[in-house]
Amino acid sequence: xxxxxxxxxxxxxxxxxxxxxxxxxxxxxxxxxxxxxxxxxxxxxxxxxxxxxxxxxxxxxxxxxxxxxxxxxxxxxxxxxxxxxxxxxxxxxxxxxxxxxxxxxxxxxxxxxxxxxxxxxxxxxxxxxxxxxxxxxxxxxxxxxxxxxxxxxxxxxxxxxxxxxxxxxxxxxxxxxxxxxxxxxxxxxxxxxxxxxxxxxxxxxxxxxxxxxxxxxxxxxxxxxxxxxxxxxxxxxxxxxxxxxxxxxxxxxxxxxxxxxxxxxxxxxxxxxxxxxxxxxxxxxxxxxxxxxxxxxxxxxxxxxxxxxxxxxxxxxxxxxxxxxxxxxxxxxxxxxxxxxxxxxxxxxxxxxxxxxxxxxxxxxxxxxxxxxxxxxxxxxxxxxxxxxxxxxxxxxxxxxxxxxxxxxxxxxxxxxxxxxxxxxxxxxxxxxxxxxxxxxxxxxxxxxxxxxxxxxxxxxxxxxxxxxxxxxxxxxx
Amino acid sequence: xxxxxxxxxxxxxxxxxxxxxxxxxxxxxxxxxxxxxxxxxxxxxxxxxxxxxxxxxxxxxxxxxxxxxxxxxxxxxxxxxxxxxxxxxxxxxxxxxxxxxxxxxxxxxxxxxxxxxxxxxxxxxxxxxxxxxxxxxxxxxxxxxxxxxxxxxxxxxxxxxxxxxxxxxxxxxxxxxxxxxxxxxxxxxxxxxxxxxxxxxxxxxxxxxxxxxx
Numbered sequence: 001x002x003x004x005x006x007x008x009x010x011x012x013x014x015x016x017x018x019x020x021x022x023x024x025x026x027x028x029x030x031x032x033x034x035x036x037x038x039x040x041x042x043x044x045x046x047x048x049x050x051x052x053x054x055x056x057x058x059x060x061x062x063x064x065x066x067x068x069x070x071x072x073x074x075x076x077x078x079x080x081x082x083x084x085x086x087x088x089x090x091x092x093x094x095x096x097x098x099x100x101x102x103x104x105x106x107x108x109x110x111x112x113x114x115x116x117x118x119x120x121x122x123x124x125x126x127x128x129x130x131x132x133x134x135x136x137x138x139x140x141x142x143x144x145x146x147x148x149x150x151x152x153x154x155x156x157x158x159x160x161x162x163x164x165x166x167x168x169x170x171x172x173x174x175x176x177x178x179x180x181x182x183x184x185x186x187x188x189x190x191x192x193x194x195x196x197x198x199x200x201x202x203x204x205x206x207x208x209x210x211x212x213x214x215x216x217x218x219x220x221x222x223x224x225x226x227x228x229x230x231x232x233x234x235x236x237x238x239x240x241x242x243x244x245x246x247x248x249x250x251x252x253x254x255x256x257x258x259x260x261x262x263x264x265x266x267x268x269x270x271x272x273x274x275x276x277x278x279x280x281x282x283x284x285x286x287x288x289x290x291x292x293x294x295x296x297x298x299x300x301x302x303x304x305x306x307x308x309x310x311x312x313x314x315x316x317x318x319x320x321x322x323x324x325x326x327x328x329x330x331x332x333x334x335x336x337x338x339x340x341x342x343x344x345x346x347x348x349x350x351x352x353x354x355x356x357x358x359x360x361x362x363x364x365x366x367x368x369x370x371x372x373x374x375x376x377x378x379x380x381x382x383x384x385x386x387x388x389x390x391x392x393x394x395x396x397x398x399x400x401x402x403x404x405x406x407x408x409x410x411x412x413x414x415x416x417x418x419x420x421x422x423x424x425x426x427x428x429x430x431x432x433x434x435x436x437x438x439x440x441x442x443x444x445x446x447x448x449x450x451x452x453x454x455x456x457x458x459x460x461x462x463x464x465x466x467x468x469x470x471x472x473x474x475x476x477x478x
Numbered sequence: 479x480x481x482x483x484x485x486x487x488x489x490x491x492x493x494x495x496x497x498x499x500x501x502x503x504x505x506x507x508x509x510x511x512x513x514x515x516x517x518x519x520x521x522x523x524x525x526x527x528x529x530x531x532x533x534x535x536x537x538x539x540x541x542x543x544x545x546x547x548x549x550x551x552x553x554x555x556x557x558x559x560x561x562x563x564x565x566x567x568x569x570x571x572x573x574x575x576x577x578x579x580x581x582x583x584x585x586x587x588x589x590x591x592x593x594x595x596x597x598x599x600x601x602x603x604x605x606x607x608x609x610x611x612x613x614x615x616x617x618x619x620x621x622x623x624x625x626x627x628x629x630x631x632x633x634x635x636x637x638x639x640x641x642x643x644x645x646x647x648x649x650x651x652x653x654x655x656x657x658x659x660x661x662x663x664x665x666x667x668x669x670x671x672x673x674x675x676x677x678x679x680x681x682x683x684x685x686x687x688x689x690x691x692x
Contacts, residue, residue, distance in 0.1 A: 126653030133660040137667050144671065149678050153687045156671050160627055163664055164618070167634055170657065171611070174642035177649055178595045186647040204595070231690045 002044050003055045006069075006117055009037045010110040017107025023091075023099035026106055031084035034077040041073035049473055057189060058124035063473035064257065065120045067325045068250050071332050072120065075246035076113050082340045082447040083109075083239035086347060090237075096147070105145055105237070112138045112243065119251040126188040128255055129166070129173050132219065135248055136162045142240040143232050154228075154235035161228040162219055169215025169255075172208045176262075179204035190258055197266035205266055212259045213275060220252035222313060223283040226306045233302035234352070238343020241298060245305045245339060246332035253309070257316050257324065269319070276317030277397075281405035281412075283310030288412035291419040297342050297352040300423055304378055305335060307416055314409065315393055318400045321474030322467060326458070327389035333455040334377040334386060337448035341371055344444050345427075348437060354423055359432030366445045368428050373452050375424045379417040385458030484521050485602035488640055491517040492606040495613040495633050496583050500576030502564045504557045504625070508550045511629060514610075515546035518636055521603075522643060529648065537654055541639075544658055549632065549665050556669050557625060560676045565623045568685055575620055582616065583609045595645040603644035610637030624672045624682040628665060635661055 016022045048066030118131030144155035179200040221229040260272045287307035294300040308331040315324040346352045361368035377384035397406040494514040519542040526534025590605025614634025618627045642649045
């Protein structure tokens with residue numbers, strides 16, 4: 001019952017977004033409503049953490065779902081709060097953007113949020129697939145909000161590659177049903193699967209896992225299936241980029257996590273580890289290398305998301321569910337702040353090219369400070385939460401005896417740090433650009449500042465009791 | 479190997495997919511897709527009757543109405559409005575693609591015992607499903623136009639649907655319906671994107687879309 005309380009506000013966005021006349025006040029209303037929604041999600045989430053909520057046989061909220069529910073709603077709240085400043089300002093300056101377009105953004109954002117809730121609440125891997133494909137279909141139009149050629153191309157690539165990827169996950173899901181033939185069952189309910197997994201046909205089950213990993217791995221942006229990700233995340237309007245990076249990637253990882261648990265229940269945890277640990281480590285290294293040659297601010301953050309997906313996959317691979325939750329939270333907080341800042345800078349400077357952005361510390365000092373903090377945080381420096389979660393993850397990787405993977409990750413993280421520091425210092429210092437637009441108000445700094453403060457707090461607050469709590473959340477299902 | 483009528487219809491669908499490899503005309507491609515999907519609808523109905531599961535007749539109806547009629551008709555409408563008549567392939571010309579399709583079909587036939595779930599009794603259909611899946615990917619990779627890629631995706635999806643239908647005791651019906659719905663909405667959204675691509679680039683040749691390679 002409780003979980004149904006999450007639905008009204010996104011549905012309201014859909015309804016209001018379909019009415020063009022709401023364009024004038026919808027952004028502000030949506031920002032306000034999202035704060036209410038965040039309150040509801042936290043309440044439902046905390047209940048879900050304490051005791052799993054069962055809405056129906058196929059939907060419910062367990063500890064991991066609840067944790068990601070709160071993260072997702074937090075990301076959407078920050079994104080839509082910032083959108084209330086960014087989108088109307090853009091709309092005033094670019095006459096090509098119509099009222100209808102602006103309203104559509106909110107309608108799609110509402111459905112997108114619902115689809116992500118569907119992924120997180122699904123206790124049935126079939127519904128999970130349906131919801132995951134729905135997120136692709138709904139977010140592709142968000143990517144081409146600006147209707148530019150690049151945005152269209154990115155949206156097409158995103159829609160096609162992710163749909164094909166997800167089709168493989170569907171094949172994997174079908175194989176999951178087929179693998180149950182020795183037991184006579186044909187259920188996709190996650191708990192049923194955990195129970196029957198030891199009696200399934202092991203060969204088909206392995207195939208199922210590999211296909212699902214291929215599919216959801218495409219959606220998560222694992223190397224070498226990440227091709228679409230930098231395009232889509234950099235061409236989408238900043239609030240949508242923030243939701244794609246901070247919330248949708250997590251959803252794909254939750255899917256991989258659920259399948260990994262099925263394999264572990266089947267006694268095939270070795271396969272999970274053999275697949276996910278190298279995949280994660282190589283993704284971190286590859287993303288680090290690709291970060292070196294970047295010319296575009298938003299693409300840079302997109303590649304950085306690929307890197308963090310690698311870290312999170314590694315966390316699933318070594319079975320460190322508490323670290324999956326912790327690092328996902330940290331990454332989402334920081335990355336959303338950075339994408340929102342990048343959106344503001346794109347609006348102010350009219351470009352996101354790293355060659356043309358300079359002197360931010362002089363032009364808008366507040367944003368400069370936030371960008372410094374965010375960059376340090378995303379590169380995993382103390383005292384931010386990311387430092388601790390990356391540190392603990394490395395410790396556990398060494399502890400699990402995956403020395404090669406740990407070595408690759410350390411190399412990747414080092415390259416990333418240097419690359420990000422070089423690119424960002426060029427933006428911060430140098431000649432201040434001449435800006436014709438009026439100076440931005442302090443409100444533009446609110447969402448990134450709040451998110452980065454939270455990222456700082458997760459670093460400072462991490463203590464044995466918190467880790468114990470995370471371990472309980474991750475272990476509720478067992 | 480015992481050949482049931484399910485295997486026979488599945489083979490028909492796979493054969494149509496092979497033919498699609500060699501065809502360049504958009505209207506005939508779409509007709510073949512429609513016919514292929516209709517065969518899958520028939521298989522759904524046969525299995526529904528043999529399992530004595532009347533709700534599978536509903537699924538058969540939905541597959542016929544949505545995937546075999548509505549989607550090809552929508553794509554045909556899109557092709558007509560953008561005045562697309564042919565899609566000559568890239569990399570492989572029609573004849574070579576046709577041969578590749580035949581090769582895939584033969585390979586899938588011999589692979590079928592390995593991927594089939596033996597107790598379900600439709601070993602042949604499993605191979606045909608694999609053939610549809612691989613040929614769908616082949617079509618996506620060897621065609622120039624965005625519209626043909628959607629077509630290839632639909633063939634691929636048909637393969638997955640066929641496998642799920644013949645190698646399990648029936649996927650949960652609500653999920654099958656959800657998949658059909660996702661495919662329908664996905665094709666509609668893809669159609670919108672293709673229309674916009676056509677409007678701003680004045681073509682939908684995906685090999686010419688290279689603006690984002692940095």
